[in-house]
Amino acid sequence: MNTTSLFISLAIGAITVGSLHSLAPDHWVPIAAVARARNWSKGRAARVGLICGLGHVTVSVFLGLLALTFGRQLFQSFGERMVSVAGLLLIGFGVAYAIWGLRGAFAHRLHGHHHHHYDHVHDASRASTWSLFLIYCADPCVAVIPILFAAAPLSTAETVSIVVAYEVATVGAMVALVALAHSGAQMFKGKWIERYGDSAAGALIVATGVMVAVLDW
Numbered sequence: 001m002n003t004t005s006l007f008i009s010l011a012i013g014a015i016t017v018g019s020l021h022s023l024a025p026d027h028w029v030p031i032a033a034v035a036r037a038r039n040w041s042k043g044r045a046a047r048v049g050l051i052c053g054l055g056h057v058t059v060s061v062f063l064g065l066l067a068l069t070f071g072r073q074l075f076q077s078f079g080e081r082m083v084s085v086a087g088l089l090l091i092g093f094g095v096a097y098a099i100w101g102l103r104g105a106f107a108h109r110l111h112g113h114h115h116h117h118y119d120h121v122h123d124a125s126r127a128s129t130w131s132l133f134l135i136y137c138a139d140p141c142v143a144v145i146p147i148l149f150a151a152a153p154l155s156t157a158e159t160v161s162i163v164v165a166y167e168v169a170t171v172g173a174m175v176a177l178v179a180l181a182h183s184g185a186q187m188f189k190g191k192w193i194e195r196y197g198d199s200a201a202g203a204l205i206v207a208t209g210v211m212v213a214v215l216d217w
Contacts, residue, residue, distance in 0.1 A: 098202025
C-alpha cells in the first residue's frame with residue numbers, strides 16, 4: 001500500500017472511530033443530564049460538550065504520541081486502566097451530585113424557598129462543568145493509539161491531518177448528541193424537575209457509570 005492509500009484509509013478510520021465511539025452513553029448522557037438539571041441553554045450545553053470533548057480527545061492523542069515515543073504496550077495498557085476507572089469516576093460524581101441535589105431539594109421543601117447557599121456553592125454550574133471536564137480527560141479512547149502507530153510511515157502533516165480528523169469527528173459527534181439530548185430532555189417539565197432535577201441527573205449519571213464499569217470489567 002502506498003502512502004496516499006494509507007493516508008486515506010487511516011483518515012477514514014480515524015473519522016469512523018471518532019464518531020462511532022462517541023455514541024456510547026458515557027460520552028453525552030452525563031453532560032445532557034446536568035444541562036437539564038441546571039437548566040442550561042442548548043448553546044451552553046453544546047459548549048460544555050465541546051470543552052469535555054476536547055479534553056477527552058486531547059488526552060487520547062497525548063497517550064498515542066507518548067506510545068509512539070516510549071512504546072505502545074505500556075501506554076495502551078495505561079490508557080485501558082484509565083478507561084476502566086472512568087466508570088467509577090462517573091459513579092462517584094453522580095452520587096455526589098445526587099446528594100447535593102437532595103440537600104437543596106429538602107432545604108427548599110422545609111423552608112418553602114430555594115436556599116441560595118446551595119445555588120451559590122462556588123457557582124454550582126461552573127463546578128459541574130469542570131468536574132465533567134476532568135472526568136472526560138480521565139476517559140481516553142485507546143483506539144486512536146494503533147491508528148497513530150499505523151501512521152508512522154506518513155509525513156508529519158499527514159499524521160497531524162489524521163489526528164485533526166479524529167478530534168473533529170469525536171468532538172462533533174459529542175456536541176451533536178448533547179444538543180439532540182438537550183432538545184429531548186426539554187419534554188420533561190414540571191415542578192418535580194425544578195426540585196429534584198439535580199438528584200435525577202445524579203442517578204442517571206450513576207447508572208451510566210455502572211454500565212461503563214460493567215462493560216469494561
